[in-house]
Amino acid sequence: MSHAIVSLHQVSKGFNDGDKYHQVLAGINLSINPADTVALTGPSGSGKSTLLNIIGGFEFIKQGQLLLNGSDTANWQDKQWSQFRRQHLGVVFQQFNLLTPLNVRDNIAFSLRLNQQAWSPWCDYLLSQLGLDEVKSRNVETLSGGQQQRVAIARALAHKPSLLLADEPTGNLDEKAGKQVMALLTQLAQESQTSILMVTHSNECAAFMQRRWHLEQGLIHE
Ligand code: ADP
Ligand code: MG
Numbered sequence: 001m002s003h004a005i006v007s008l009h010q011v012s013k014g015f016n017d018g019d020k021y022h023q024v025l026a027g028i029n030l031s032i033n034p035a036d037t038v039a040l041t042g043p044s045g046s047g048k049s050t051l052l053n054i055i056g057g058f059e060f061i062k063q064g065q066l067l068l069n070g071s072d073t074a075n076w077q078d079k080q081w082s083q084f085r086r087q088h089l090g091v092v093f094q095q096f097n098l099l100t101p102l103n104v105r106d107n108i109a110f111s112l113r114l115n116q117q118a119w120s121p122w123c124d125y126l127l128s129q130l131g132l133d134e135v136k137s138r139n140v141e142t143l144s145g146g147q148q149q150r151v152a153i154a155r156a157l158a159h160k161p162s163l164l165l166a167d168e169p170t171g172n173l174d175e176k177a178g179k180q181v182m183a184l185l186t187q188l189a190q191e192s193q194t195s196i197l198m199v200t201h202s203n204e205c206a207a208f209m210q211r212r213w214h215l216e217q218g219l220i221h222e
Helices: 048-057 078-088 106-115 120-131 145-157 175-191
Strands: 008-018 020-032 035-040 063-068 089-093 163-167 195-199 211-216 217-219
Touching: 008 048, 008 120, 020 048, 020 217, 035 048, 048 063, 048 163, 048 195, 078 089, 106 120, 106 145, 106 175, 120 145, 120 175, 120 195, 145 163, 175 195
Parallel strands: 035 195, 035 211, 089 163, 163 195
Antiparallel strands: 008 020, 008 063, 211 217
16 A cells, blocks of 8 residues: 655644734645655745754644555654654754865765764765765865755655655755756656655746645735
């Protein structure tokens, strides 16, 4: 039996804002299947990052159901969450979040070690496809923004996760670098059979994904 990688049923989420409650997600239903690539758009503050944070287990829900690989996360403890992240999840954010005292190769190797995995030929392939071979011994601080985001992509895909969560991954790049990063991200995710859920403001970036979701007033419109 094959499962959706992610499914949400009637998921609501809000935050206390002083003495008021601010509802952000209002009964979301969605699923992401293997090999799906999804662009998520929506106004600023509509809850796009909150949705990604819920799926990655960085925020928790009290209403609704979140299933990951067919397993209900309601009773997951830290152990199950870290196992899911180690084996199945890659993340790329707008800020590259690299370890600045380290070089390119060590940034990826460090993250692999956290995921309890070893360097593999796939990692060398990622470096070469992402145009990072020449700079792999350089401190990441000395690289351009586009190069740093490509390091973040290599790091996110190094363990061939089943799901990549990307939150405005090209938000800090100029248009040319952004498009280049998108093309590589899409190609490599396809090769590692990684599904993508990507927040973006750019129609050009969204065009790289097969599906489009728009989040507005707490609901998703496909
Ligand atoms: P988007 O990514 O679409 O711009 P966010 O998911 O970041 O939107 O935020 C949605 C709303 O939820 C915003 O009003 C934001 O202020 C609020 N919010 C998000 N995270 C928190 C939090 N941890 N505590 C309180 N409010 C939050
Ligand atoms: Mg956001």
